[in-house]
Amino acid sequence: MHLHDVWFVLIAVLWTGYFFLEGFDFGVGILTKLLARDRPERRVLINTIGPVWDGNEVWLLTAGGATFAAFPEWYATLFSGFYLPLLVILVCLIVRGVAFEYRAKRPEENWQRNWEHAIFWTSLIPAFLWGVAFGNIVRGVKIDQHFEYVGTVWDLLNPYALLGGLVTLTLFTFHGAVFTALKTVGDIRVRARKLALRVGLVTAVAALAFLLWTQADTGNGRSLVALIVAGAALVAALVANQAGREGWSFALSGLTIVAAVAMLFLSLFPNVMPSTLNGDWSLTVTNASSSPYTLKIMTWCAGIATPIVLLYQGWTYWVFRKRIGTQHLAADIAH
Numbered sequence: 001m002h003l004h005d006v007w008f009v010l011i012a013v014l015w016t017g018y019f020f021l022e023g024f025d026f027g028v029g030i031l032t033k034l035l036a037r038d039r040p041e042r043r044v045l046i047n048t049i050g051p052v053w054d055g056n057e058v059w060l061l062t063a064g065g066a067t068f069a070a071f072p073e074w075y076a077t078l079f080s081g082f083y084l085p086l087l088v089i090l091v092c093l094i095v096r097g098v099a100f101e102y103r104a105k106r107p108e109e110n111w112q113r114n115w116e117h118a119i120f121w122t123s124l125i126p127a128f129l130w131g132v133a134f135g136n137i138v139r140g141v142k143i144d145q146h147f148e149y150v151g152t153v154w155d156l157l158n159p160y161a162l163l164g165g166l167v168t169l170t171l172f173t174f175h176g177a178v179f180t181a182l183k184t185v186g187d188i189r190v191r192a193r194k195l196a197l198r199v200g201l202v203t204a205v206a207a208l209a210f211l212l213w214t215q216a217d218t219g220n221g222r223s224l225v226a227l228i229v230a231g232a233a234l235v236a237a238l239v240a241n242q243a244g245r246e247g248w249s250f251a252l253s254g255l256t257i258v259a260a261v262a263m264l265f266l267s268l269f270p271n272v273m274p275s276t277l278n279g280d281w282s283l284t285v286t287n288a289s290s291s292p293y294t295l296k297i298m299t300w301c302a303g304i305a306t307p308i309v310l311l312y313q314g315w316t317y318w319v320f321r322k323r324i325g326t327q328h329l330a331a332d333i334a335h
Contacts (some may be wrong), residue, residue, distance in 0.1 A: 003296060004289035007070040008272065010302065012265040014066060018059035019130070019261055020254050025049040025056055027176015029096070029123025032116055035180065035195055040326040041188055042116055046100065048183040051320040053100065055313050057093065069298055073147055073288035074272045081141060081149025082133055085156065089126045096122035127172045128165040132156060135164030138214060138264050140274030145281050160213060167210045170203040175253045178237065182246035185325040193241055200238045207234065211260065214267055223266040230259035
């Protein structure tokens with residue numbers, strides 16, 4: 001296996017980790033409006049992801065940086081062609097981080113309500129747009145002989161990509177509902193399980209349609225295996241959720257995300273960005289990659305730094321592993 005193949009796999013792993021981790025905190029942000037009945041419950045939801053949401057976003061930065069260094073042609077075409085949706089995602093992530101930090105800085109109801117609206121919308125919009133972006137990456141876009149995107153933003157809003165956006169939106173919301181049931185106590189835990197069932201059923205229908213479409217369009221034997229794993233894991237997550245086994249349900253909903261993202265990358269390889277104008281103009285792991293020496297240096301750096309980052313993030317989750325509820329809120333912030 002060549003180093004550019006190794007880095008394709010590593011970038012796929014980074015995006016998978018990002019969607020697994022950021023997926024549930026996007027879901028929790030969406031649930032602040034769909035599940036929480038009052039301000040204390042919204043505070044509980046925010047507190048479940050408070051210690052980890054910023055660490056989860058590191059996976060996005062790493063995935064973007066790795067793409068820039070390992071596949072500069074891919075990075076240039078992707079970030080220039082998808083400039084507007086990626087800019088919207090970036091603005092949402094900035095506002096979302098500010099909302100988490102500023103919401104409790106003042107006690108006025110309007111102040112907190114406005115930041116809560118910001119948390120909801122800046123969780124929902126990226127959850128949808130990531131699916132649209134990856135749908136277009138897998139389907140292919142208008143790339144010319146110079147490896148430049150020559151389409152418009154409206155070309156990105158095709159039925160396949162929009163269905164992909166619906167899948168990530170519902171799947172992340174389901175993942176967040178299961179995470180909420182795992183991390184809370186009391187009535188909100190029970191309602192989170194009930195909501196997870198309803199959202200999960202919608203997710204199953206949308207995901208099945210999207211993954212079957214992908215398999216029929218660009219799939220192969222390996223992607224078919226990933227499709228089967230994703231479908232089985234989602235069904236098992238719903239069953240575990242109904243049985244009140246939140247830990248198993250969360251692990252299985254995470255496996256659904258892992259298998260679904262793996263299927264997309266397996267369908268994509270050896271391309272990294274197909275051209276719908278001419279197959280010969282597609283970006284591949286070969287023509288989009290950096291020099292072998294660059295990839296070698298990156299491999300050494302990743303081998304040293306990655307275990308440290310994983311250990312630190314794992315330790316963070318372990319420290320903040322306990323369930324919480326409204327009874328754990330201090331009197332002065334239970335509003």
